Amino acid sequence: MNVLTRLADFFAALGHYPAYILAYLFETLFLIVFVMVSLIAMIYIFRKYMARLQLRIGPNRVGKFGTLQLIADSLKLVGKESILPSGRDDLPYRIAPIIVFLGLVMGFALLPYGPLYFIGSLTVTHSDVSLLLLFAALAIMPIGEILAGISSRNKYAVVGALRGVAKDVSFEIPMMISVLALVMMASAKTANPLNLTNLVEVQFIPYGIPQVIGLGVFFIAMVARASFSPFDMSESDSELVSGHSTEYTGMRFGMFYMGLFGSIFLSSLIVSLLYLGGYNGPYSGYAGFIFLIIKGLILVLISFTIWLSVPRIRIDKFVNMGWKYLLPASIINLIIAGVLTLGLGI
């Protein structure tokens, strides 16, 4: 049983197809609400945590302990005048933030969230190649950022977009090679390792233990993908004002902002699914979802701490790191995975 079939049962009186269409619509709505709520919670946690690290108090005026501050902020963003730069390339300029946000939601849609006590499996989209689809969806967000940088006709934005391209190129190959090693290990145990659910469920021990190098490479790549410091060269605020989103205001800027925090949450969830056992844990048949969220949040806090305590890496040094360290490390990891799987039969 999962959410989709339960919803379809609920609408069964309408007939088979309308019921499923309605069920999909509701599920998408739930997903977007989940993404928004988790983002608001995430940004609130980030601001409080940042304030504590920086000897400040953080938001504490709107609502109890400042919990409604983010709602107030987003209302302010919605109400802001949307200033459009005069030399813009209109269509890409307008759709770029939407692409970023859609890429984010698609990423969330493909994750297996594991079971929760009375609802059953929380997975939104079922697919036999969800691993491939997930990384395809992850590749959508940078396109939005590049479009935004080039179409807003601002030199800072262009430089930001170029840095974004250089960055993406240098971490995506090591990232995919680390995933390949995972699939290799899982293929010994399951017929279809490309299905994320199978990939999680074959982890009798979290794959981060036999594949420590892979975990490191993948985590660095994921933090870089989310444009989190120290890999935020594409929107480095002290050099490029704010990179590709320089010319955006109001809700369009809000979408980039949500994209930033959403993708660190998404990245953390993916790392915990692939390497930390995902929703596996004691009583995971009832509360797997909670395990996943806790693991994800711990990774998010680690990323926040890194953000707040290190300076930004220069773009050429990051490209160097991608090709000279991450790529060989991921290949070594692949060899280790091969030895473990084929040689030792783990």
Place this chain on the structure above:
Amino acid sequence: MMGSHISKPDEHGWVELNMGPQHPSTHGVLRLKVKLDGEIVKEVEPVIGYLHRNAEKICELDYYCDSMIYFDRMDYVGAMNMEVGYLEAAEKLLGIPPPERVQWIRVVMAELSRIASHLVWAGAFGLDLGMLTPFFYCFVEREKVLRIFVEACGSRQETNYMSIGGVYQDFNDKLVHDILEFTEQFPKKLDDIFNAYVKNDIFISRTKGIGILEPEVALDYGVTGPMLRASGVDYDVRKAEPYLVYDKINFDVPVSYKKDNLARFLVRFEEMRQAIKIINQAVKKIPDGPYFNPKAKKSLMIRLRGEGEVYARTESSKGEFGVYLVGDGGVKPYRVRVRSPSLKNLSVLPYLAKDQMIADLVAISGTIDLVFGEVDR
């Protein structure tokens, strides 16, 4: 048009980019006209004057004792150093030497001010590199210095504490106690901030070997202060031409021979440690006596007349701060001219940033320690 339109590349294929005057990396209102070849900075032209307030001319229209507030507003993060600099010149011109007690008090205040100024720099440099957190730790410590200033004269930044031939209020026991309390806990906090920076490999990779300033070039451009000492030239006005009572105090002048961003960082941190050493000695040695020269009582202050010309140099937190005063025998100076260290230090930026990356341009301009109140005056 802050870079909002893409202009055509010039004949070299370089694109011109305006960084500033409203840009997050520029401290104050610096505008950098940058020619970019991709990520590489080919030419930099600093454009200044956005904060010009005509301070020197205004000083010429005021009595000698009234000019102090304009000097406070030059280097507003280290105002006491500016006051010392002006008074060195004014007191020489007017022939009103400060009593012994005042000289010691001024040394204490100037060094506290140097610490405050370097702390602002240390925090802002972290922001330039994308490091958010140390900034707040620096400002907490700076706030303690400013509390001492409030205790002494009622004002935080633009203190206006010193006056011709004396200081505005005498030191009392509570103030001395506060200062000693600060100097006791500060070195540990300073080490924490220092370690947050230098124990970080990314920080080292962003500063080491970048922005190398050869000593000959530095001397040619008139660079002074920590920037010059980080290039291996042992020149500090406090040692070379001691003023106040610096010759009676035991302290070292930190010099580095590495010439890069990291050297400038280390020199400034070591200067803060030396400043603590100076304060600790000076506070204990403050002699009893009057806290102003009787010739410069408040009621007589505006009648002070000076004739001749003087030039006085002092070591402010940015470098050699020179004040040139010409008096024509009247109650107002005939000419006031300031040699501001930040302006001279800024002039070397085009040399330093040539063929560096944009990120390094920001880091290098961060190590210059610019305060625009002083550059533009």
